Amino acid sequence: MTMEPAVIWHARPNRLRDRLWRAVDQGLADCAAASPAVFFRADDIGVPGRHFARLASLFARHRTPLSLAVVPAWLTPERWHALRTAAPGGRDLWCWHQHGWRHVSHAVSGKKQEFGSRRGGDRIARDLRLGKARLTAVMEDDFFPGFTPPWNRCGPEALQQLREQGFRFISRSRGALPPPPEGLPDFPVNVDLHTRKETLPENGWERLFSEIRDGIAGGCCGVMIHHQRMNDAAFDFLGMMLSKISGVARLKRVHLGHLAEARGYGYGIRPVGGSLS
Secondary structure, X not given: OOOOOOHHHHOOOOXXXXXXXXXXXXXXXXXXXXXXXXXXXXXXXXXXXXXXXXXXXXXXXXXXXXXXXXXXXXXXXXXXXXXXXXXXXXOOOEEEEEOOOOOOOOOOOOOOOOOOHHHOHHHHHHHHHHHHHHHHHHHHHHEEEEEOOHHHOOOHHHHHHHHHOOOOEEOOEOOOOOOOOOOOOEOOEOEEOOOOOOOOHHHHHHHHHHHHHHHHHOOXXXXXXXXXXXXXXXXXXXXXXXXXXXXXXXXXXEOXXXXXXXXXXXXXXXXXXXXXX
16 A cells, blocks of 8 residues: 655755754754653554565664554454564564554544544443454564554543553544543654645655754654655665764654653663653
């Protein structure tokens, strides 16, 4: 499954490396935190292929953790074996967690969402349980009980069910509502690499660099990835970004499991670059 890349990946600007370096450095200069964190979250995982293998290889090569949001209904034991073959290694590098149930929108109107309020609490609870059970059965100890809702949105019933069913985190977009209940930390993404909507490439690049700068300045930069929308230019930029981030000692490269651990909801895994405390 491949999809059309965003317009920026068809128009590489001049001095791209310098502009990326400047965005990261400016974010660090504006950040009050001693050790700002950076995490990457790859959505719509479940079907192995060349794009996924290339993505996993890139993160492994840079020893940078990656949070992988897996659609339970897409996963089979055979597909899981292929995914793990492409992404070997343990919990220090990968955070395999839940991405909805079937990744199907049930919204009658408005924006897409799989777990909106109109479905009712019973159906929401059932689908969350089914997804968690599928991933636990197939992934076994590799599954981390965290949740990224498809399209980065869900209703209050889903948030409450996630808490009651023992999920350790939710990850949505910056500013997402409603707020999660106590005991369910939300670690939002604030940089969108591949589902951008700009029609003019330069507008997209300006906004992307602003997102990177502001994310780092805020103390936790979450980067959203959709590997099915990546072309060679998108992979090259991601490699450039990983090279820069891995070379900055002040930045802590983490995945969502590390962030949950820092809040007391994890499994004792450690981030790359030391403690988050």
